[in-house]
Amino acid sequence: MTLHTPPPTGPVLILDDVRDGRIHLAALFIAPEGAPPAPIETADGAVAPTPLARYDAATVWRARFAIPADRTSTYTWRGETHEVAGDLRADLRIAYVSCNGEEIGDLEREGSERNAMWARLRDEHRRAPFALLLHGGDQVYADEITDGHPLSDRWPDDIPTDPSPDALAALRHHLRERLLERYASLYRSPEFAWVAARVPSLMQWDDHDICDGWGSLPTAATRSQVGRTLFAAARESFLTFQHAAADGDLPRRFADRAGAHLGFTVDFPGLRILAPDLRSERTRTAVMGAGGWAMMDAEAARDAPGHTFLMSSVPLLGPRMSLLEALMVAIPKMQKYEDDLRDQWQSRNHREEWRRMLRLVRAVARSDGHDVVSLSGEIHLATRAVMDLGAGQELHQLVASGIAHRPPPQAWARTLGALAVLGEDPLPECPIRVARLPGQPTRYVAERNYLTLERTGDAWAARWELERSGTTSPLAL
Template sequence: MNAAQGPIGPILIVDDIREGRVCLAALIVMTSGELPTPLDTPEGPVQPERLARYREVDVFRARFSVPADRPSDYRWRGESFDLAGLGPDMRIAYVSCNGEEHGDLDRPNEERNVMWSRLAQDHETFPFSLLLHGGDQVYADEVTHGHPMSEDWPDRIPRDPSRADLGNLRTHLRERFMERYLAVYRCPGMAHVMARVPSLMQWDDHDICDGWGSLRRSRTYSPVGQTLFDTAREAALLFQHGTVDGDLPGRFADPLGLHLGWSVAALGLRILGPDLRSERSRREVMGARGWTWIEAESRKAAPGRTLVMSSVPLLGPRLSLLELLMVLMPSMQKYEDDLRDQWQSRAHRGSWIQMLETMARIAAPEGQDVTVLSGEIHLATRGEMALPNGKPMHQLVASGIAHRAPPKAWARALGALAWMGESPLPGHKVRILPIPGQPRRYVAERNYLTVETSGQDWSARWVFEESGRSPALAL
């Protein structure tokens, strides 16, 4: 970190919501040897504590709470930061895919972060209460470069590395992950929003490496693969959740962090963030711990609306046809990991049905509804499926906030595939539908999503780089 640029932060993260208050963690990054001044909070001055050290920077955290049902503020270094609160009329922003696989940090700020600047302006007009990050907060695919043990990951890796070599690799990866997070957190629009809107985050593969969990076991369970996962997890805990092992806040289901699923609840709103990466394998999207947790959540009373974050879209087209083409055409086999990542993959059919049945249980009681928020595909779309009790389950896909859109021909091809339909639950067809104001099912523009509530009424809008703001979709 260039000392001349000053500190990074505050970066506000939700620790928990309980007893009518939002418990917050404010991350601040300082040049090594410097100490941050206290935050002035509604609870009084709070001195940040050091959480982690790196070669050139230290990461600090200040914990405090604010009333959940009304606006509040805090101050740091002479600047005041207003917080909107979780009142009956609020807006929630959803973003995903904050970067690109190659050369992401070399892109001009004005081009890379145009949608973050728009989100920051949007916040100034009608403040957001929460900011949900639906995966790929950073694109860490290049962190393996520059070290002989990981330079050719995942194609070639050493079979039996020494502990010393693995320790050296860990140091290299740890610094590279830190650099990635700080580079994006310093972006002006993103920094403005994250100091004023508390964040909740769910990681996806690029927060580790492209295709993590869908790669061959010989890669992910190798010493190099496990070192990569461990350092990615440490960075995610620190920079996405404002915590470290042994200190996970109350919203996490497992205090040990063996899976990183979490939930928060306020009046009329519950948000579930399942961990679709820690226990992922080529045959399972979640492991036993993740399933036990989310099925238990599905049986809890949650009057109002439950927002379920699924980094990989839960409703999608019939991908088994693409997988068949992949088998028949060797030139397409390089996309195997990408298809395995999806709920709709043939390898995950049982898990997909199980997750849809879990969503149905959430919406079964009178006065409870469920909406799924997804990203990952670098396109915007929406889907619907009638649940067994007749209620509609909406899926809203917003992707990506910084990743440039794929060719429009790809969006049209997916739209044609979606036209065929899919019915994982017999009699309950998945429909991929155009976003209001859009002529096709998939939109190839950078975008973010807003979910708004006015009393008991919920609606959603997309904001597109070229098309602007969509008309409201009633939920």
């Protein structure tokens, strides 16, 4: 009997950078051990993948190549030719997704139900191609990777105080293999795989890429040896699977090539994608550390005409979550949700830092000829908000969440809508209002969704694709 080696998973296209009139890409593959993927064939020649990370029964491979940034291009792998919409000069279409999974039982979900919105995005790309796919956080739900190992089985409630080096090494191995399982399951799903082979991705992480509430959990958990082992394994996997990179080999778009934080910037003609890292340096009292703020200050001072899309993995604008946070702390049965609210910019623990970020964004928006749009996910609802910047300018925030995570109950959407009525003004001269999506009766829409951003000439517009309600009318930005 002849045994057939299963084909590699991939290619998944990752955008390394845009420079010198070229789009620099990495194609990621997950292949069974001993079965390297075939080369990528381009107009410039063939590129053989090289190993990036090794696991018990699989190896992750990467092939780097470049295509022109002024036209549609193709590449071929294993006899199949894929088209990439690489003209970045004028009209442009971008998709934004977040929350691609669920906390419990995600690997056991039926595929066509789980990936229904990916199928819709795939079909939309066939009608009108996207040049870029932005992932706003929680690309993978790693919450269950701690199960099945004695050091982490009760994470984060019961943590061993002095595990041996051998036990920690065994834990790291366990976590890496479980992370591989989750990423491989995600990347081999047919709906995602079709899109990922044709549309380059830029990915920003959030807590579930590590574990629920990372950075907002008690310090005793996150700074423990088990906690640091968990973070290190998740960070390595984030670089491997979401950036096709490794320490010492980060793409040029990363602000800190040493990787102390993983914020990055990519410049398109007339568009800057700015993605600060809101997890690597996070603590219970800080969203970003010195490295992240240095990046943001430098970007605020840099001339970048046109638009900036600021990727904030948790919403930058929102209702008075601090009121709900205070209520939950006062009610013992609700205290388990405190970490979820501490995760938000609007938390009372982050208010001064939130004001700092809003002032920085306001300064960027007020610079000559510039517009800023904030893109967020995380809350498993679709919504938008507007901050009045004065002098006729506004900061738009667009929230699309989640593409695979099922929505929360309608009662939660109504609760947030009621809070939004109260308004919020962390900068008193710049009031914030939570607004309705075009054509929607409520401020928060409890449907699975993704966002499309389209530039026609110099004008940008946004549309939400809602699972039940369909496509919204365009919102001018």
